[in-house]
Amino acid sequence: MSDQPGVAVTGASGRMGQMLVSQVGASDRLRLVGAIERPGHDWIGQDIGEAMGGAPIGVIVTDDPLQAIAPAQAIIDFTAPAATLEFAALAAQARAVHVIGTTGMSEDEIAALEPAARHAVIIRAGNMSLGVNLLTQLTQRVAAALDEDYDIEIIEAHHNQKVDAPSGTALMLGEAAAKGRGVALGDVADRARDGITGARRKGDIGFTAIRGGDIIGEHDVMFAAAGERIILRHVASDRTVFARGALKAALWGQGRAPGQYDMLDVLGL
Numbered sequence: 001m002s003d004q005p006g007v008a009v010t011g012a013s014g015r016m017g018q019m020l021v022s023q024v025g026a027s028d029r030l031r032l033v034g035a036i037e038r039p040g041h042d043w044i045g046q047d048i049g050e051a052m053g054g055a056p057i058g059v060i061v062t063d064d065p066l067q068a069i070a071p072a073q074a075i076i077d078f079t080a081p082a083a084t085l086e087f088a089a090l091a092a093q094a095r096a097v098h099v100i101g102t103t104g105m106s107e108d109e110i111a112a113l114e115p116a117a118r119h120a121v122i123i124r125a126g127n128m129s130l131g132v133n134l135l136t137q138l139t140q141r142v143a144a145a146l147d148e149d150y151d152i153e154i155i156e157a158h159h160n161q162k163v164d165a166p167s168g169t170a171l172m173l174g175e176a177a178a179k180g181r182g183v184a185l186g187d188v189a190d191r192a193r194d195g196i197t198g199a200r201r202k203g204d205i206g207f208t209a210i211r212g213g214d215i216i217g218e219h220d221v222m223f224a225a226a227g228e229r230i231i232l233r234h235v236a237s238d239r240t241v242f243a244r245g246a247l248k249a250a251l252w253g254q255g256r257a258p259g260q261y262d263m264l265d266v267l268g269l
């Protein structure tokens with residue numbers, strides 16, 4: 001048996017799913033052992049390499065997650081909240097590391113991961129790139145250094161197929177800014193402005209979401225005061241940055257104690 005951890009990719013036909021299949025396939029430290037799609041998907045029963053328009057790689061797309069997860073030591077999952085909760089239960093059963101990139105999870109859905117985390121390593125982050133995780137640290141530091149005369153606004157832009165807002169990354173940045181200020185994000189987040197909103201409430205952290213075309217992911221954290229603005233920015237120009245972080249997490253999680261972790265743990269930031 002190979003000593004490279006086996007990886008099953010969920011949502012294998014998706015934008016991130018295909019990127020992950022390619023990256024795991026190209027890795028000399030991990031091997032692809034499973035590709036999962038939802039029942040009824042056109043790709044079920046096809047070799048994932050061929051379905052993606054390339055050569056066969058010997059992994060057949062299945063709608064039976066248990067079958068795909070059984071030989072895996074890690075599941076890399078960029079799908080949708082309800083699916084991710086199902087995969088978490090299966091990962092826990094198989095004692096596989098569950099790397100979760102899925103965003104748009106409610107607080108209840110996040111809390112529902114806890115039973116699975118008693119048996120499996122769960123690594124979850126709204127953005128798996130090194131750049132964004134570093135940006136959360138910078139955001140926290142700048143927010144801690146400035147007072148409430150600096151209005152914090154988080155502006156994110158994504159492609160027109162994205163289904164959740166604000167993005168997972170925007171929320172990570174908001175959490176970091178709130179932590180820097182010593183407040184709870186839930187108390188200060190302003191996520192929807194429309195009509196006669198009244199003047200901006202001092203201390204709020206505002207969110208704006210732009211959706212258009214094929215934008216991969218852009219995030220600004222603006223600190224706006226009278227006479228000056230500081231803007232911290234991350235631009236993703238290739239989804240590889242997210243996949244690279246996910247593969248790193250799948251490797252990092254091997255042999256760790258069960259529990260919930262994030263990319264700051266993985267990256268040692």
Ligand SMILES: NC(=O)C1=CN([C@@H]2O[C@H](COP(=O)(O)OP(=O)(O)OC[C@H]3O[C@@H](n4cnc5c(N)ncnc54)[C@H](OP(=O)(O)O)[C@@H]3O)[C@@H](O)[C@H]2O)C=CC1
Pocket residue numbers: 010011012013014015016017036037038039041078079080083100101102103104125126127128129168242
């Ligand atoms: N953390 C990070 O670094 C990043 C996170 N993301 C997040 O990852 C998620 C996916 O993004 P993206 O790849 O662009 O989205 P896509 O819609 O392209 O891909 C999602 C895939 O998951 C599949 N899927 C949904 N439900 C199930 C299920 N029950 N079983 C199997 N497959 C299922 C979808 O199938 P179908 O099309 O049939 O619904 C689709 O193929 C989003 O939440 C996004 O925000 C994205 C990039 C980076």
Ligand SMILES: O=C(O)C1=N[C@H](C(=O)O)C[C@H](O)C1
Pocket residue numbers: 103126127158159162166167168169170216217218
């Ligand atoms: O849906 C996407 O595409 C992305 N989602 C993540 C998010 O919600 O922040 C990460 C990245 O920005 C791309």
